[in-house]
Amino acid sequence: MPATPHRTQRLALVGAVVATVSGLLLIWSGISGMISSGRSAPAAGHSAVPTNVPRRPPSLTEPADVLMRTFARPMGKSVPTAVYIPRIGVAAPLMQLGLDASGAIENPPLNPANIAGWYRHGPAPGQRGPAVITGHLDTRTGPAVFARLAAVRRGDQIQVMRSDGSVAVFVVDRREHVAKKAFPTARVYGKVDYPGLRLVTCGGAFDRAAHSYKGNTIVYAHLVRAYHPPG
Template identity: 45%
Template sequence: MPPVKPPQPNPSRTAPPSRPFGRALLWPALLVVFGALVLHNTFDSTEPDAKPEAPPSAMAPPTPDAPTATPTRAPSLPRSAPRRISIPEIAVDAPFTPLTLGASGQLNAPPAGDTNLVGWYRDGAAPGERGASIIAGHVDTKTGPAVFVQLDKLRPGSDIHITRADGRVVTFRVDSVETFSKANFPSKRVYADTASPQLRVITCGGEYDRKARDYKDNVVVFAHLDSSRNSY
């Protein structure tokens, strides 16, 4: 993998003011690992014996401050973890669980035993914070359809509401819903840092390859922060 230039510090975040130097240098590499995992290892399938494939050995690093299709219409907020997601258009109402990297260097997927659970990559941007916040969920599990089974039904203009730990409800407006082949996944576009609060919602899609025991595609929702309000 070619050398990776770390993203510029983000003064708007309220995370601890000083990060260990080593962690700052590792951040782009962690995004690369995360990208590989979402391609092949985040979601269970309905196959009883399905096992995730290993991620690709090479993945292009993200590019900071990639241009976005639609500029944000709401200012960024201080960092606060998400607690619940609501997407009325596709009947989603689910809690969050934080996602972390496991001992193997891959992101731990949301527990497959709970079909109504969404994961948030907690070392990335929080929803409403400057940057691209990454959330992921199962399309199905061994027991049947899961939380994001209808994610591909969203359209530009759809709203995604996320309640945060600080009591704010942030609403993201969908810009596009796209399906990408896992073999040619645009990791730079999906995982790149952004200058405004953005959201990426990811699940599996397309045909199920029984030989590979994996879905052939990923569905990715691109959205921007439209508004925020106090839930109290």
């Protein structure tokens, strides 16, 4: 995540679908600022920072190769409240991220470090389309919520708690490391016909002059199970 995002493109969204390449690029420029080393100040105007993390739901017991072939039906929209990644010990509350006055995605705060953000103008996790969750790799003082995202593997489970009491369970399809200059905007934000999830943070070498990491780590996942509260 670079500390100072580029602002040269303009956002164009139609509902939850990214409508133009220029809009995609602007979304990326905002994300790039959000997932930097944590050395930039958080943007003003984002939603309140949650502090409580609900108890993590149990993981699915099916073998990973079975889960990889499982696709659940889309869920209705509900605001996500927490994300869990058992492989790397993540149990983090989620805040909502919108756009700042310049049209870039807001930054999550640096404190607390264990906080991730959901881009609220896109699909909610469990809905059809690519839901996007971002988090810092580190802060000024130490590791942040996605410090170990690069250790996530194909077949790992990701669980997202939602405000209606439901749980969206995803399985990781793949993970990639990319240079910021070659960020795969269409793969991250482009339309898909299934409930997808993308986790994004920074990675690679740190450019001290630019106060920014040179790359990004991206995890792609799809919905395999939807738990709904009884009644």
